[in-house]
Amino acid sequence: MDNAASLDVATYMRDLGRAARAASRALAQASTATKNQALRAMAAEIRARSAQLAEANNADVAHAKASGADAAFVDRLTLASKS
Numbered sequence: 001m002d003n004a005a006s007l008d009v010a011t012y013m014r015d016l017g018r019a020a021r022a023a024s025r026a027l028a029q030a031s032t033a034t035k036n037q038a039l040r041a042m043a044a045e046i047r048a049r050s051a052q053l054a055e056a057n058n059a060d061v062a063h064a065k066a067s068g069a070d071a072a073f074v075d076r077l078t079l080a081s082k083s
Contacts, residue, residue: 054079054081
């Protein structure tokens with residue numbers, strides 16, 4: 001990875017960490033009802049996008065296998081639908 005690419009990753013991760021820290025402060029002050037509402041909304045979005053998530057996961061698994069990732073990693077990476 002060249003220096004510019006690693007700087008971009010470092011910047012992205014720093015910014016992501018700062019955003020997560022700010023979100024955690026807001027979440028800590030939210031009521032239980034608000035947290036439950038947010039969890040229900042996230043669950044609904046995951047269900048609505050399950051086909052897209054499965055497609056992306058299949059691509060990730062295929063890439064991991066093609067890159068020679070070990071079987072344990074591929075197993076942890078693989079999403080399984082709930083029956």
